[in-house]
Amino acid sequence: MHTLTVDLAERSYPIYIDTGLLSVDGLLEKHIQGRQVCIVTNDTIAPLYLEVLQSHLREFSCSTVVLPDGEAHKNLDTLNNIFDELLADRHNRTTTLIALGGGVVGDMTGFAAAAYQRGVNFIQIPTTLLSQVDSSVGGKTGVNHPLGKNMIGAFHQPQCVLIDTDVINTLPEKELFAGLAEVIKYGLICDLDFFLWLEENIDDLLRKDPIALAYAIERSCADKAKVVAEDEREGGIRAILNLGHTFGHAIETEQGYGAWLHGEAVGIGMVMAAELSALQGRISLEDVARIKRLIERAHLPLVAPNGMSDDKFLAHMAVDKKVLDGRLRLVLLDEIGKAVVTSEIEVSDVKKALAACR
Amino acid sequence: MHTLTVDLAERSYPIYIDTGLLSVDGLLEKHIQGRQVCIVTNDTIAPLYLEVLQSHLREFSCSTVVLPDGEAHKNLDTLNNIFDELLADRHNRTTTLIALGGGVVGDMTGFAAAAYQRGVNFIQIPTTLLSQVDSSVGGKTGVNHPLGKNMIGAFHQPQCVLIDTDVINTLPEKELFAGLAEVIKYGLICDLDFFLWLEENIDDLLRKDPIALAYAIERSCADKAKVVAEDEREGGIRAILNLGHTFGHAIETEQGYGAWLHGEAVGIGMVMAAELSALQGRISLEDVARIKRLIERAHLPLVAPNGMSDDKFLAHMAVDKKVLDGRLRLVLLDEIGKAVVTSEIEVSDVKKALAACR
Numbered sequence: 259m260h261t262l263t264v265d266l267a268e269r270s271y272p273i274y275i276d277t278g279l280l281s282v283d284g285l286l287e288k289h290i291q292g293r294q295v296c297i298v299t300n301d302t303i304a305p306l307y308l309e310v311l312q313s314h315l316r317e318f319s320c321s322t323v324v325l326p327d328g329e330a331h332k333n334l335d336t337l338n339n340i341f342d343e344l345l346a347d348r349h350n351r352t353t354t355l356i357a358l359g360g361g362v363v364g365d366m367t368g369f370a371a372a373a374y375q376r377g378v379n380f381i382q383i384p385t386t387l388l389s390q391v392d393s394s395v396g397g398k399t400g401v402n403h404p405l406g407k408n409m410i411g412a413f414h415q416p417q418c419v420l421i422d423t424d425v426i427n428t429l430p431e432k433e434l435f436a437g438l439a440e441v442i443k444y445g446l447i448c449d450l451d452f453f454l455w456l457e458e459n460i461d462d463l464l465r466k467d468p469i470a471l472a473y474a475i476e477r478s479c480a481d482k483a484k485v486v487a488e489d490e491r492e493g494g495i496r497a498i499l500n501l502g503h504t505f506g507h508a509i510e511t512e513q514g515y516g517a518w519l520h521g522e523a524v525g526i527g528m529v530m531a532a533e534l535s536a537l538q539g540r541i542s543l544e545d546v547a548r549i550k551r552l553i554e555r556a557h558l559p560l561v562a563p564n565g566m567s568d569d570k571f572l573a574h575m576a577v578d579k580k581v582l583d584g585r586l587r588l589v590l591l592d593e594i595g596k597a598v599v600t601s602e603i604e605v606s607d608v609k610k611a612l613a614a615c616r
Numbered sequence: 617m618h619t620l621t622v623d624l625a626e627r628s629y630p631i632y633i634d635t636g637l638l639s640v641d642g643l644l645e646k647h648i649q650g651r652q653v654c655i656v657t658n659d660t661i662a663p664l665y666l667e668v669l670q671s672h673l674r675e676f677s678c679s680t681v682v683l684p685d686g687e688a689h690k691n692l693d694t695l696n697n698i699f700d701e702l703l704a705d706r707h708n709r710t711t712t713l714i715a716l717g718g719g720v721v722g723d724m725t726g727f728a729a730a731a732y733q734r735g736v737n738f739i740q741i742p743t744t745l746l747s748q749v750d751s752s753v754g755g756k757t758g759v760n761h762p763l764g765k766n767m768i769g770a771f772h773q774p775q776c777v778l779i780d781t782d783v784i785n786t787l788p789e790k791e792l793f794a795g796l797a798e799v800i801k802y803g804l805i806c807d808l809d810f811f812l813w814l815e816e817n818i819d820d821l822l823r824k825d826p827i828a829l830a831y832a833i834e835r836s837c838a839d840k841a842k843v844v845a846e847d848e849r850e851g852g853i854r855a856i857l858n859l860g861h862t863f864g865h866a867i868e869t870e871q872g873y874g875a876w877l878h879g880e881a882v883g884i885g886m887v888m889a890a891e892l893s894a895l896q897g898r899i900s901l902e903d904v905a906r907i908k909r910l911i912e913r914a915h916l917p918l919v920a921p922n923g924m925s926d927d928k929f930l931a932h933m934a935v936d937k938k939v940l941d942g943r944l945r946l947v948l949l950d951e952i953g954k955a956v957v958t959s960e961i962e963v964s965d966v967k968k969a970l971a972a973c974r
Contacts, residue, residue, distance in 0.1 A: 293941050334692050338761075345763035350939045373731075375937045376758060376769045377849075400734060403696075405703035411734045412770065491735075579733045581708045583651050 260476050264395060265487040269415045273395060273479050277468060279422035280310050280383070287314065289381055289417040292352030294319045298340055298367040299358040300327040303385050306428055311358055311383070321347045325363065329516040332362045332402050334410065340370040354379045354417065360386035360433070361393035361520060365411070368399030372414035382419040386429060387437025387471075388521050390421045391444075391478035396486040396499075402515055406577045407507040413491050421479070423472050431557075436521025438463060438556040439502075441474050443528060444481040446549065447498045450595030452477050453552075460555050497580055498597035501589040502527030508574035513563055525558035526615060533611035534603075535590040545594055562615045571612055572605065618834050622753060623845040627773045631753060631837050635826060637780035638668050638741070645672065647739055647775040650710025652677045656698055656725040657716040658685040661743050664786055669716055669741070679705040683721065687874040690720045690760050692768065698728040712737045712775065718744035718791070719751035719878060723769070726757030730772035740777040744787055745795025745829075746879050748779045749802075749836035754844040754857075760873055764935045765865040771849050779837075781830050789915075794879025796821060796914040797860075799832050801886060802839040804907065805856045808953030810835050811910075818913050855938055856955040859947040860885030866932035871921055883916035884973060891969035893948040896960075903952055920973045929970055930963065 259276040274285060295318045299308055304324045312320060323343045325336055344353070357367035357380060364382050371380035384394035400411020426434065438460070445453030455477075456463075462470035482499065489496040505527030509518055532549045535541045554560055580587040580599070586608075587601045617634040632643060653676045657666055662682045670678060681701045683694055702711070715725035715738060722740050729738035742752035758769015784792065796818070803811030813835075814821075820828035840857065847854040863885030867876055890907045893899045912918055938945040938957070944966075945959040 334696055338692055341761055341768055342763070345761055345767060345935055348935050348939075350935075350941070351937055352940060369731075373727075373758075373768045373770060375767060376756070376771055398734070400731075403699055403703055405700070409703060409733060410699055410731045412731060413734055577703055577706050577708075579709055581706075582710060583708070 262476065262479050262483055264415070264483045266415060266490055271416060271418050273419040273421065273483065275421045275423065275472065275476050275479065277422070277424050277472070279420055280307060280425070283314060286381065286420060290318065290354045291379060292350070292354065294349050294353040295356055296321040296323065296340075296344055296347070296349060296353060297356045297358055298323045298325065298363055298370070300325045300363055302327040303359045303363070307358060307385065307425065311356070321349070325366070329362055329402070329510070329520065330514070332366055332515065334401055337366055337370055337401055340366065341374060344370075344374055349374070349378075351375050351378055354381060356381045356383060357394075358383045358385065359389070360384065361389040364389050364394050365399050365408070366401060368397070368414050368416065369401060369411050372399055372412035377414070379417050380414070382416045384419065384421060385425045386433050387426055387475070388433070388440055390475050391437060392440040392482065394419045394421075395479055395482045397490065405511070406574070407510050407515070409577075409579075421475060423468060423475060426466055426471055432519065434464070434466070435557040436519040436525075439521035439525035439528070439553070439558055441478050442552055442556065443499075443501050443524065444478045446528060446591060446594060447501050447589070447597035448485065448595065449477070449481050452481070453594055457552060460552065464556070497587075497599045498589050500580065501591075501597055502531050504575050504578045504580065504588055505530040505571070507578065508571045509563055509566065511574050512566055512570050518563070522559055525553050525556070526560060526562060529553060529560060530611045530615055531588065531590055533614040534588070534607055535592075537607045537610055538590065540590055540592050540598075541594070545591070549594070560615065562612065568609045568612055572608065620834070620837050620841055622773070622841045624773060624848055629774060629776050631777040631779065631841065633779045633781065633830065633834050633837065635780065635782050635830070637778055638665060638783070641672060644739065644778060648676065648712045649737060650708070650712065652707050652711040653714055654679040654681065654698075654702055654705070654707060654711060655714045655716055656681045656683065656721055656728070658683045658721055660685040661717045661721070665716060665743065665783065669714070679707065683724070687720055687760070687868070687878065688872070690724055690873065692759055695724055695728055695759055698724065699732060702728075702732055707732070707736075709733050709736055712739060714739045714741060715752075716741045716743065717747070718742065719747040722747050722752050723757050723766070724759060726755070726772050726774065727759060727769050730757055730770035735772070737775050738772070740774045742777065742779060743783045744791050745784055745833070746791070746798055748833050749795060750798040750840065752777045752779075753837055753840045755848065763869070764932070765868050765873070767935075767937075779833060781826060781833060784824055784829055790877065792822070792824070793915040794877040797879035797883035797886070797911070797916055799836050800910055800914065801857075801859050801882065802836050804886060804949060804952060805859050805947070805955035806843065806953060807835070807839050810839070811952055815910060818910065822914070855945075855957045856947050858938065859949075859955055860889050862933050862936045862938065862946055863888040863929070865936065866929045867921055867924065869932050870924055870928050876921070880917055883911050883914070884918060884920060887911060887918060888969045888973055889946065889948055891972045892946070892965055893950075895965045895968055896948065898948055898950050898956075899952070903949070907952070918973065920970065926967045926970055930966065
């Protein structure tokens with residue numbers, strides 16, 4: 259078993275990564291403080307993994323909430339289902355919520371834990387590649403609003419993250435591809451060697467080779483843990499983790515949450531960011547071509563949604579969380595493996611970058 | 617102008633107390649960091665004080681949200697109105713929310729600020745006695761759930777609290793009385809001298825004598841600031857601020873939020889806590905009589921709601937936030953001016969304490 263640590267002083271926690279971890283006794287239990295737990299999962303994951311998880315929790319008073327699957331349900335109304343269950347079963351401040359699912363389940367469970375009785379513990383058991391390499395680590399939690407993605411939430415760190423790499427076996431291909439977008443992101447923003455490794459090994463990942471997957475997951479988590487440890491609440495450097503996300507969130511919000519998978523939107527968003535970086539002379543056109551090639555090999559779309567105009571992109575991007583006093587800020591690339599956050603953005607260049615993805 | 621400080625290291629903030637503070641230029645502005653503000657108020661307070669507040673904010677981009685007045689609206693649905701406005705007007709992470717109203721407005725605005733884009737600044741301008749002496753200070757924010765009061769929320773400290781004691785002039789008598797419950801609370805839990813002062817001066821408070829009111833507000837805030845500074849997130853001593861609240865919340869939840877004012881429910885809750893303290897031999901029956909006398913002089917009810925059975929009380933009390941691993945914990949009195957938190961509670965004694973208030 260590989261154990262990484264997210265180093266955040268008194269809020270530090272381990273990330274456990276291995277095959278078959280969901281079947282290991284005693285691992286989860288040591289991160290549960292009280293006598294109560296509440297598993298939050300969705301109707302896709304529950305039939306697959308709920309029973310094995312429950313089997314480790316027999317000594318606890320255990321509630322279960324099964325949410326409908328999908329980004330379309332990541333909102334305050336669905337969140338309230340978790341509070342309903344917690345109160346109906348009289349969970350107190352020592353309870354632990356356990357998120358068993360992908361990014362939507364993890365983000366909502368984390369926010370429910372942040373807000374229930376003004377804060378209780380929670381544990382992340384991510385079941386998609388995307389949530390394993392990104393959303394389960396770092397404490398960003400929240401829900402969407404019709405006018406903006408992840409606009410309502412909290413920074414709330416889990417007690418631990420438990421990553422069973424075997425769950426990728428049941429993951430639909432489309433979600434595997436979406437997860438690879440965030441994996442590629444780490445190479446682009448801070449890890450050239452990993453980018454080179456991905457160019458060599460992406461085919462192994464696409465056929466779910468367990469050794470390659472375990473390596474990619476661990477390296478992604480290590481990269482993320484390092485950035486989060488430097489800047490927990492995104493006062494600065496952490497923003498680089500949002501490469502492609504300002505463009506991507508615009509697509510997700512405009513198309514309706516769930517129409518595009520988050521990873522699909524981030525994939526093309528990274529291409530747009532790369533195009534814009536080249537327009538600013540930060541990277542070469544050869545770099546852009548190389549980035550597009552890797553994203554294409556991950557079966558991710560390279561063309562923006564039909565009919566989504568420049569104005570629609572710009573309107574959604576104007577409410578991005580990185581906007582400061584009306585000025586758009588974006589994550590761009592100074593080279594492959596080195597991201598930068600800048601507000602020196604010409605709208606005309608953004609439009610050119612969008613045009614390159616039509 | 618009196619200035620108290622809530623001493624919380626990098627989260628420290630001032631409480632300004634004086635007559636006419638809403639008309640003072642330059643006080644509020646220095647606690648606003650960005651160019652955007654959003655005033656949240658209700659339909660009772662807006663006609664009275666919104667214009668004067670807006671007049672200080674002409675240099676900012678200023679949005680306004682007017683919520684329906686009353687505890688019945690302190691829920692996730694109404695909270696979403698604030699997010700709607702913030703996103704429609706493209707408020708970014710440097711925005712400042714301003715709560716202009718009583719405890720409901722303050723609690724909801726504070727929670728909206730805690731959750732919007734995972735946390736923005738806010739300012740409290742409390743317009744009821746209760747919110748001036750209690751809910752605006754200390755960073756407890758949140759909304760109610762049908763199954764429990766204040767069950768969804770966050771600890772989120774304001775940038776400052778601005779208390780204009782003149783607003784009490786427009787406060788309905790019933791709300792003045794409700795506020796006095798929390799004022800009396802401070803005497804009971806930690807400030808015998810203040811309790812003695814209240815016995816001498818409560819009639820001045822009831823006729824809204826400005827000097828007496830200013831003194832009571834400042835002393836209450838000073839007592840609260842001291843407790844909060846010791847224990848921001850209620851790991852221990854802060855729980856004494858909940859004297860009477862476990863009983864009171866049961867009444868508010870059972871009767872429907874808003875049927876009893878929070879202060880009214882806390883008033884009789886403190887009587888119940890006093891009765892239980894006497895049953896445990898902590899205080900004398902003379903002390904109980906003295907406490908009841910002061911609460912009665914504040915025109916607060918001394919009789920529990922008709923038809924609210926012991927079982928209903930106990931069921932609601934079982935989801936109280938102080939409950940730990942199934943054991944009820946209550947704030948009781950060891951003497952007038954000294955509270956204690958204990959889980960040594962016999963249900964039979966709770967029933968006797970309730971019976972004393974039938």
